[in-house]
């Protein structure tokens with residue numbers, strides 16, 4: 001078993017495999033965790049899965065915030081849902097600690113090529129390859145799938161933000177960013193702020209303005225999938241996380257879908273391991289995630305397309321958002337009994 005990529009998806013796959021007693025090797029090209037930019041907010045409950053149950057630790061969880069305010073040109077909208085603000089670096093380190101119980105994690109090792117199922121230059125021929133290698137996935141290419149369509153986002157830390165620090169804030173105004181949004185997420189001591197945009201050229205124009213105004217420090221950017229999830233297995237390989245476009249496309253939330261996908265993958269792989277990988281059929285993985293969040297992710301993809309590409313009026317967007325906020329608040333109140 002080999003996992004390529006040591007972000008949330010790969011480390012979660014390692015952790016869940018370790019819990020099931022399946023050995024693996026994980027290869028991550030960077031020497032440290034959290035190299036990729038992230039807003040560090042986790043929607044605690046996604047499609048019925050609880051982050052705490054999946055993660056099994058408190059390390060890196062800084063605080064929970066129940067209300068997010070969406071600022072539009074036409075006013076403020078409130079949405080109630082549980083968002084955990086985290087230190088992603090610590091969360092990744094903790095996942096690695098749990099994964100190491102049964103696996104070997106090699107940092108600073110990039111897989112350059114996969115030829116006939118052999119990872120190069122490592123010369124490892126695993127029974128199964130888990131592609132957790134992000135938006136530009138090598139495993140995805142090996143499977144013959146086209147690259148995931150991506151937008152772009154950038155984040156930084158800020159200390160001076162003139163907003164209520166007990167709420168998360170999202171700014172959806174054309175004058176701030178077209179085809180996307182800005183966020184202000186209060187962590188324990190600093191704010192994680194940033195902007196995300198589905199069009200690269202618009203991002204470049206907007207970003208320099210946003211950066212100047214917002215006084216963030218340590219800016220870094222990265223691609224975010226804005227695609228429908230498609231085929232996720234072929235040959236002896238499967239895809240998880242960004243590599244599989246498992247992202248809630250209308251908000252760019254990928255942490256929970258990555259973890260849930262990894263959980264389902266580990267379940268399927270454990271069954272194959274019990275039969276000593278005699279017949280490797282990975283189709284149950286695809287059925288598993290499709291039944292769990294396939295429809296939901298596709299819906300968020302179409303919502304984001306309609307929201308940014310079809311509806312041009314900010315007023316209509318505001319009205320639509322108001323309805324979405326009400327529905328989501330009602331949903332979380334009901335399932336979490338608040």
Ligand SMILES: Cc1cc2nc3c(=O)[nH]c(=O)nc-3n(C[C@H](O)[C@H](O)[C@H](O)COP(=O)(O)OP(=O)(O)OC[C@H]3O[C@@H](n4cnc5c(N)ncnc54)[C@H](O)[C@@H]3O)c2cc1C
Pocket residue numbers: 004005006007008009010027028029030035036037038039040041042043109110111112132133134135137138152153154155194221222223224240241242243247252253254255256258
């Ligand atoms: C600016 C920004 C803000 C975001 N904010 C949020 C948020 O607040 N909440 C949320 O839920 N989601 C957010 N997301 C999305 C979320 O971060 C991702 O969806 C999620 O982290 C996916 O994790 P992953 O492990 O699939 O991919 P990645 O984190 O990209 O991990 C892939 C790993 O694979 C490694 N790798 C790649 N190729 C190779 C190779 N050939 N050999 C070895 N290693 C390789 C990379 O180094 C990397 O560590 C944000 C994304 C961005 C860009």
